[in-house]
Amino acid sequence: MISLKNIHKSFNDKEILKGIDLTVQDGTTTVIIGPSGSGKSTLLRCINLLETPEIGEVTINQVGYNAAHLKKKDYLDVRQATAFVFQNYGLFENKTILENVSIGLSVVQKKTKQEAYRIAQEALEKVGLYDKKDQYPRQLSGGQQQRVAIARALALHPQVILFDEPTSALDPELVGEVLKVIKEISDEHTTMIIVTHEMEFANQIGDQIVFMEDGQIVEEGSAKDIFETPKKERTKKFLARYRDNYII
């Protein structure tokens, strides 16, 4: 179980997160939606401490990390318990596809090279890109790169995978292949938290939907609750924008 308690984060005196509480059950997929600038990505980055909250507590598998007294080791522990998929892929440009997926296993988890390669190979096969193992990231399309990034996250066997707008940087025709892979691993009950603007996808995949605006959680519930019977006025207004374009 992942839980966040009273997370506060500011940049240059502007409060981006105004006290977030959220609980994510193991094996479920939580999707965070909301307008741009509402703090969704910042929240995700606070979970693996790429951003350090000023106040609040992150609990991963019963181990609590309080923002007030974080040690160097806490950062490493939290990051080893989580994996992050970036909007712009974040693959290591100087490493081959296989090395990209295996380096965390060998350097961080201290597995042997053979063991790391074996796990990386499995992960790459899962996203259908094992045949690209000796290529470099820039030789792949955006969709393929993002699938490798997902394989890298999977290979680490984290408690939770955090997706930060995984399809926002992609050409429209490449979005599908990435969403398909995310759907597949969601079906295997990997714990995931996804920030996305793909409402149809959110509806399909989310066990829990969280609507955020202005640094706060406005409403949360099942996909049915949020998309079919939203209670808050702000949620309805936000979703209405998408209803014009999509059938939900």
Place this chain on the structure above:
Amino acid sequence: MNDRIIRILLDSFFKILIPGLQYTIPLTIITFAIGLLIAIAVAIVRVYKIKVIDQIVRFYVWVFRGTPLLVQLFIIFYGLPNIGIQLSAWVAAIITFSLNVGAYCSETLRGAILSVDKTQKEAALSIGMTNNQAMFYIILPQAFKNAISPLFNSLIALVKDTSLAANITVVEMFMAAQRIAANTYEPFALYCEVAVIYLIFCTALTYLQKYCEERLSRRG
């Protein structure tokens, strides 16, 4: 050109080339290698902004980029004995050239490290790497790729700068040419000849640079 000059040029060619192979090239390789190590250390200190040490290395870069190499050579070889530090010409040359090239390359590398996309570091941290692991496995290799052209610039400049070591009695190529020119009274021919040999060395490095760049750019 008369036969005498041709004979002098032919006779002297190896007499100049051999000190080149014995001194100029080793001096270049050794000092560039040490200089690069200094540069990496300095660049990392400056990127991490490590307290106090950062101030010290900034002072070092400021001094070595802001004073002539020839003056640095003179201070270290002729000046230091006054305060009780006696160095052989060879050691003085290695120290001076290493520190000098290290100062320049540190700035090249610092810029190259800072130009590596921020996501690369975040991605490295996100998979659980420490700052140091991220630096050595991910950021530095990419920084070196970005820095390859300016680093070769410094290396090629260094090949030629080693001729200044003649001024502190190191018998490298230029000193050898000077001696032959003085004996034969043919400075024009001899200095042109040594210039051609420098040119050959630097041309070889230009090809090496091209090879390195092509190898690195094949990575996508």
